[in-house]
Amino acid sequence: MLRLSGAHAGTIHVVPAAGALSVALLLAGCGGSESGGADPAAPGTVTLVTHDSWALDEKVVERFEEESGLTVEVSAAGDAGTLVNQLVLTKDAPLGDAVFGIDNTFASRALEAGVVEEYTPADLPDGVEQLGGALTPVDQGDVCVNADEAWFEKSDLEVPKTLEDLADPQYRDLLVVSNPATSSPGLAFLLATVGAFGEDGFEDYWASLVDNGVKVADSWEDAYYVDFSGAGEGGERPLVLSYATSPAFTVSEDGSESTTSALLETCFRQVEYAGVLAGSDNPEGAQAFVDFLLGEAAQAALPESMYMYPADPATKLPADWEKFAPQAEEPFEVDPAEVSEHRDEWIERWTETVVG
Template sequence: MLRLSGAHGGTTQRRVQLGTVGTVAVTLLVAGCAGGTGADDGGAGGSASSGTVTLVTHDSWAIDEKLVDRFEEESGLTVEVSAAGDAGTLVNQLVLTKDAPLGDAVFGIDNTFASRALDAGVLEEYTPADLPEGVEQAGGALTAVDQGDVCVNADEAWFEKEGLEVPATLEDLADPRYRDLLVVTNPATSSPGLAFLLATIGAFGEDGYEDYWASLVDNGVKVADSWEDAYYVDFSGAGEGGQRPLALSYATSPAFTVTEDGTESTTSALLETCFRQVEYAGVLAGSDNPEGARELVDFLLTADVQAGLPESMYMYPADPAVGLPEDWQRFAPQAEAPFEVDPADVSEHRDEWIERWTETVVG
């Protein structure tokens, strides 16, 4: 089993589940180090056909090394990756370093934080010339690369052993039958945590979500700072000694807890608890190598990269025309009706909602 830090939550996210992932053949830079290029590798303002292009991203970046190698060979560029933590931390870093960008391109800003990055002006407007039909853009500067549903996951084996019905809805999670069984992630430090907070706002409204969270607190919900802690430390379904059979993760997670004979998964996603997360790529304003950054964004939308996302990033491709692995239809279906919150409302109220959540849940 390969274990990687998640990115959308503290170090969050996610999706690195049980499975094997190729190691990205790029140079990992220490988070927070200045990006850009130096004189020895192309210099500032390096051309699109030479030099270094630095991608600032979250800790869950994992693209097939052969594809990255091919991109470097065909473009003449050298790709360096600067991992900046979770998506929320990533956006905070970009805003704080707006006048001295950490790199040239960014991947991993999601729809819960996109408005903040756009409003702060950290991105250059860019639309790929060969943008696949149906791929979403945000603000003329962010292009969707992948998507996935943040949902509560259940340890099916635990529930079968205990003779307890697996919960299905958000309301079920507050039922005393499931006391002390659920672990979620903090929306202030984890983008899956923020996505789940938005799911509850979409379900219960601004006037009702605090009461719902109060009911979860009364029912013994545990809050972890990161997806990695929630999934690998607390979740019993991860196979690492966790004690809680309900954990916030992704609808794709059960595709990576499949039994050796491939007939079933030991976990399931509660598809009535989901919020759809979209991850974007873009060009950082004022970067040293904007042309290289545009090429890198284009690369992430190519058919080969998109087709590899389920296995490398454990997310659905943004391009709806790309096929999916056969077992995903069985073990990783998307929610038919994920909860939604208007992006304008997220932009206006995100900090307020997190503050109110903190007062209700953390105290």
């Protein structure tokens, strides 16, 4: 049985302190290593506020702790949507120092609320562009519908390909998605339908999915591990909202094929950001941690620990990703300004149409 983590699941790693270096050694220049490009931070604790899917390789984080003299403590705040809501509600008494997991569906809200302060890493890789001078891209992944290939083969039914296919009666009661009001993948998929059918047409599309028996889960974890038949945990629905990278982690024992596939014509590209929380107790440590997340070690660890594409395009990817985890050639897009202006309205309209 395979259990995904990272951007795909709810595994929380609270990282213990590794051997702290002395202040003198820090001042000698340890902060200039490949895992962090900021000036050396003072020893202490950096509290990372993140979503429930934080799962970066502990050994990589321990290396950062050893080199910086900092101890990383992880505070999980739910899904990305819940994370941003909590950051806004606690703006005057921040929950930590650094944040990871604000994505491009909620980034505008975080920036407008002023929950992150301006900070640009000194070694920002080529091709990596910040938002508002405060949010630094760390990883990206395509949110797409996934199919249980074995279920469809056994049922002698062709795997759907497009958004329109999902509303076809032959796929009635087969799809489970996550709620855009409580789940960032759910919101990403809502935006995919806005991009596909327009602001005036997405409600009709969702109404057709409701008529076709779509099920809505509160979180990605519930949709994938409770309802999806391809997760190996007793689910009954062979179509689930997940990521284009998910099939790279449902590969057969001989490595020849994946038991699941991503519908690459149903995707919306999600970007996850890190930043320094405004009013934090340790902004210098938070800056060092943001630098670390863009460093070579952390970027290289992202695919196999977080199951997302690294933000730095120069990072080498696992050999089997080209075969099992390709990105969509033409993911659906919605202008960020439109998302900022209409996100809450679109969620309300979705809720009225789908939940009632």
